[in-house]
Amino acid sequence: MTLGKTAFFKDPINQKLSADEHRELYRLMVRIRRFEERCVQAYQQGKIGGFCHTYIGQEALAVGTISVRGADDHVITAYRDHGHALAVGMDMNSCMAEMYGKVTGCSKGKGGSMHFFDPQRGFWGGHGIVGGQTPLGAGIAFALKYRDIKGACLCYLGDGAVNQGAVHEAYNLAALWNLPVVFVIENNRYSMGTSQARSSAGYPLTKRALAFDMDADSVAGNDLYEVRAKTAKALQRAHELSRPTLLEIHTYRYRGHSMSDPDQTYREKTEIEDYRQKNDPIEHVAQVLREHKLLDAAQEAKIDEEARAEAQASAVFSEDSPFPTPDAIQQDVYWESDHPQHKRSEGVLFFNQL
Numbered sequence: 460m461t462l463g464k465t466a467f468f469k470d471p472i473n474q475k476l477s478a479d480e481h482r483e484l485y486r487l488m489v490r491i492r493r494f495e496e497r498c499v500q501a502y503q504q505g506k507i508g509g510f511c512h513t514y515i516g517q518e519a520l521a522v523g524t525i526s527v528r529g530a531d532d533h534v535i536t537a538y539r540d541h542g543h544a545l546a547v548g549m550d551m552n553s554c555m556a557e558m559y560g561k562v563t564g565c566s567k568g569k570g571g572s573m574h575f576f577d578p579q580r581g582f583w584g585g586h587g588i589v590g591g592q593t594p595l596g597a598g599i600a601f602a603l604k605y606r607d608i609k610g611a612c613l614c615y616l617g618d619g620a621v622n623q624g625a626v627h628e629a630y631n632l633a634a635l636w637n638l639p640v641v642f643v644i645e646n647n648r649y650s651m652g653t654s655q656a657r658s659s660a661g662y663p664l665t666k667r668a669l670a671f672d673m674d675a676d677s678v679a680g681n682d683l684y685e686v687r688a689k690t691a692k693a694l695q696r697a698h699e700l701s702r703p704t705l706l707e708i709h710t711y712r713y714r715g716h717s718m719s720d721p722d723q724t725y726r727e728k729t730e731i732e733d734y735r736q737k738n739d740p741i742e743h744v745a746q747v748l749r750e751h752k753l754l755d756a757a758q759e760a761k762i763d764e765e766a767r768a769e770a771q772a773s774a775v776f777s778e779d780s781p782f783p784t785p786d787a788i789q790q791d792v793y794w795e796s797d798h799p800q801h802k803r804s805e806g807v808l809f810f811n812q813l
């Protein structure tokens with residue numbers, strides 16, 4: 460891809476965007492990056508602990524796919540979930556506070572980076588088991604169909620998840636039962652400690668859809684407009700034909716797998732710099748918008764300044780928020796523990812044994 464060039468700017472789904480809507484999509488991508496950079500800073504200061512997987516480099520993917528969803532379309536993803544959370548409209552404070560493990564976080568400070576949730580916005584997490592969210596995504600699609608709701612599920616997975624058995628089981632049932640699900644492979648070329656090329660046979664990954672008679676498409680994930688156009692098509696297929704789609708979206712992860720991954724052991728630093736120079740998704744949109752006179756230097760600077768200020772304010776909010784009490788640790792784990800009146804059997808719950 461050449462920065463600033465896209466064959467999809469005039470696609471109907473993009474053509475109907477107003478100037479403000481174009482800029483808002485750009486703003487969302489900048490907000491995600493500034494949020495992630497602030498997380499990294501807080502992590503390095505020891506204010507955030509545990510896992511932290513950043514979305515830097517992949518912003519056009521979450522923003523592009525989620526921006527074309529309809530009112531009844533749901534979202535479920537793996538542990539690299541910050542971008543999706545902000546893209547569905549979650550508040551930066553509730554996301555940052557979750558990183559800090561504070562009660563004001565979206566999961567009351569008990570989930571952390573990997574478990575952002577917002578069911579009100581149709582966002583079903585945030586899952587740590589590689590590929591574990593794919594049967595759940597197919598299940599959400601099943602539930603929509605079962606209830607006669609014309610919606611779909613956008614179910615994201617990493618390129619490192621594609622060899623998990625559960626992923627194949629989910630593909631199979633989705634195709635067999637005509638489920639309205641879009642499986643979105645975020646192919647950022649690397650999983651944990653190794654590359655996609657060294658861990659998966661059969662390329663491209665879209666080929667695997669053939670085995671299930673599932674439609675598939677390959678997408679340039681750093682072109683916001685291409686992501687929107689191709690996701691809209693897949694969602695239309697889900698809504699109108701109740702058929703699944705496999706989208707392999709090519710993207711790139713600028714940082715290691717997590718904060719504790721020294722990624723220099725499996726890729727060259729020059730590769731990252733080279734990609735950033737030639738393919739950065741935020742710079743790509745900025746150039747497209749500048750060319751169409753939809754973004755000037757003052758607007759660009761203001762968007763950036765506001766995103767930095769918002770991320771900084773969310774860190775201050777999080778620092779000022781309290782930690783959950785030790786008692787809260789057993790709440791929100793099992794439905795039956797919190798609602799004993801709904802318990803239907805005498806099975807033993809982990810906490811009963813303590």
Ligand SMILES: Cc1ncc(C[n+]2csc(CCOP(=O)(O)OP(=O)(O)O)c2C)c(N)n1
Nearest residue numbers: 539587588589617618619620647649650651
């Ligand atoms: C079932 C299972 N096996 C192993 C792990 C450890 N693990 C966490 S992330 C990861 C790599 C996943 O890579 P990918 O799907 O490409 O996602 P990315 O980190 O690039 O977003 C592994 C092996 C896990 N969480 N779950």
Ligand SMILES: [Mg+2]
Nearest residue numbers: 617618649650
């Ligand atoms: Mg990956």
